[in-house]
Amino acid sequence: MAVAALLLVAGLSYLASAQAPPITIVSREGRKPLPVTAINNQDYISVDDVNTAFLTTSREDRLAGGLTITARGRSIVLTENQNVVSVAGRLVTLPAPPVRRDGRWFVPADFLPRALAVALDTRIDLRRPARLLIVGDVRVPRVVARVDAGANNVAVTLDITPNTETRINAQPGRLIVQFDADALDLSVPLVPTQGFVQSVSPGDTPSTVVLTLGPRYASNRVTTTQPDAGSGRVIIDLLPATTDVAPTPAAPAAAPDTRLTIPTQGPSTGLRTVVIDPGHGCDQLGTQGSKGTLEKEITLSVSRRLRTLIESRLGLKVFLTREDDRTMEPDDRSAFANNHRADVFLSIHANSAVRPSVKGAEVYYLTVERADAEARKRAEETATTLPALGGGSRAIDLILWETAQARYLEQSATLAGLIEQSLRARVGMSPRAVQQAPFRVLVGANMPAALVEIGYLSNAEQEAQLTTAAYQDQVAQALLDALIKFRDFLEH
Numbered sequence: 001m002a003v004a005a006l007l008l009v010a011g012l013s014y015l016a017s018a019q020a021p022p023i024t025i026v027s028r029e030g031r032k033p034l035p036v037t038a039i040n041n042q043d044y045i046s047v048d049d050v051n052t053a054f055l056t057t058s059r060e061d062r063l064a065g066g067l068t069i070t071a072r073g074r075s076i077v078l079t080e081n082q083n084v085v086s087v088a089g090r091l092v093t094l095p096a097p098p099v100r101r102d103g104r105w106f107v108p109a110d111f112l113p114r115a116l117a118v119a120l121d122t123r124i125d126l127r128r129p130a131r132l133l134i135v136g137d138v139r140v141p142r143v144v145a146r147v148d149a150g151a152n153n154v155a156v157t158l159d160i161t162p163n164t165e166t167r168i169n170a171q172p173g174r175l176i177v178q179f180d181a182d183a184l185d186l187s188v189p190l191v192p193t194q195g196f197v198q199s200v201s202p203g204d205t206p207s208t209v210v211l212t213l214g215p216r217y218a219s220n221r222v223t224t225t226q227p228d229a230g231s232g233r234v235i236i237d238l239l240p241a242t243t244d245v246a247p248t249p250a251a252p253a254a255a256p257d258t259r260l261t262i263p264t265q266g267p268s269t270g271l272r273t274v275v276i277d278p279g280h281g282c283d284q285l286g287t288q289g290s291k292g293t294l295e296k297e298i299t300l301s302v303s304r305r306l307r308t309l310i311e312s313r314l315g316l317k318v319f320l321t322r323e324d325d326r327t328m329e330p331d332d333r334s335a336f337a338n339n340h341r342a343d344v345f346l347s348i349h350a351n352s353a354v355r356p357s358v359k360g361a362e363v364y365y366l367t368v369e370r371a372d373a374e375a376r377k378r379a380e381e382t383a384t385t386l387p388a389l390g391g392g393s394r395a396i397d398l399i400l401w402e403t404a405q406a407r408y409l410e411q412s413a414t415l416a417g418l419i420e421q422s423l424r425a426r427v428g429m430s431p432r433a434v435q436q437a438p439f440r441v442l443v444g445a446n447m448p449a450a451l452v453e454i455g456y457l458s459n460a461e462q463e464a465q466l467t468t469a470a471y472q473d474q475v476a477q478a479l480l481d482a483l484i485k486f487r488d489f490l491e492h
């Protein structure tokens, strides 16, 4: 009976102790593994390994049943099977007691942040799910990845705490997200089956995450937001090839990046399609009035009114870059207009100024810097002609994205002038009614384009006006009037 009981105890104790996956120590010196032994389902570290990793020493007192670890001249006194230890005279409680196995001492992993950190006077942070031990002043943000599959796209969301800058590098077949950090405390999701992304996984270096792309992936759109003061969020939308742009059979030799090229369509000779761009959206609030009026809501409301007017009065095709409250990058807005082969692109915004007295509507078209003028010349020289698919003789010209709007500046200036005239007849104008500015949203627009600031939300009187249907309708009517005049200009 006694023998059987002893065997049983020995058997249990043998089963209860096993090798566990190591913990990775991340410090200024780099990364190194710390071996882990599972004892009673808890992560334990051998004191020998602690001494190697942290340059501590230890001395056993067999009579007292204790062990003293010396760290930077401070003593940590452990007692076998006691979950209270003394650190330089202070008592620290551990979730499990130190144990002695086969002549070796083991401490629970929590000994490191709770007791050793105090003795070393160093920050030690145990990130249990990621099996990371962060030592000292290193930047190891927590990154939680999520994959949401839509019908025609996939969004990869990275929640980052604390907020950390990221950069995304595209490589063949994958996207690398580089963090401004020493390492990542990364939790990666199970990726649902779809054609855009096969996996989200740790990269080749400690501060990167890799998205391995699938066959449906063609391009991406990255949105960076800050949901609260302490954290950041990066949303990478993985998009399919746009079906309404004629496919290009080969990359043009002259263009360094085929993703940045768009088909040219020559100067507009008529007005058939209008793309209206309601500024901002979702967490891109835009400017905000003192009564809480949000630019993103005003711009969407005015854009919808304008669409209704154009469709009913002119019978043209009208598309909005966004139909609802969503985030959209400037280049994606002009790309939308290009893909829909718009003859005119209008971006709608509301303004704000430091001085509350500033008010009135303003119209902008793109600035021409000398560099732009040179780029324009280069674009004309490097425009590439490719044979159309299907063997026809029709050719698609490709030009560089950055120079798209430069080819339409004269027409855009005319458009801006006509908008200014029409607005002036119906709403108050700012003293500087027509201006040029380097608005990103206009850069890639491959057609005449203007940006309209329909009033100042920072002005109390105008904030009240901007929220009314009457003012919004006046603005929409003025823009309709301008489009009618612009159509005449194009056709005569």
Ligand SMILES: [Zn+2]
Pocket (backbone or CB within 6 Å): 279, 280, 286, 287, 295, 349, 350
């Ligand atoms: Zn705006």
